[in-house]
Amino acid sequence: MFKFKTSGTCSKSISFEVDQNNKIHNIKFEGGCRGNTQGVALLAEGRDIDEVAEILSEVQCRNNTSCPDQLSKAIREYKSSIK
Secondary structure (H helix, E strand, O other): OEEEEOOOOOEEEEEEEEOOOOEEEEEEEEEOOHHHHHHHHHHHOOOEHHHHHHHHOOOOOEOOEOHHHHHHHHHHHHHHHOO
């Protein structure tokens, strides 16, 4: 399970797993707007992490970021951590 500390959003962290086929699973937001974070997690579930990162990057809510944008940042950090 990879855990990412968010910045600039109501959510405090995001955790998720990535399988051997580069698909994201078990996405959990700690805090944030429950309906929005659950919706983002459900829509991203089972998708390729590169696709999710590209789609959600730069979605803005407040503070020039959002929970979806933070998920894209979390994926990028995950990818750099496995190199």
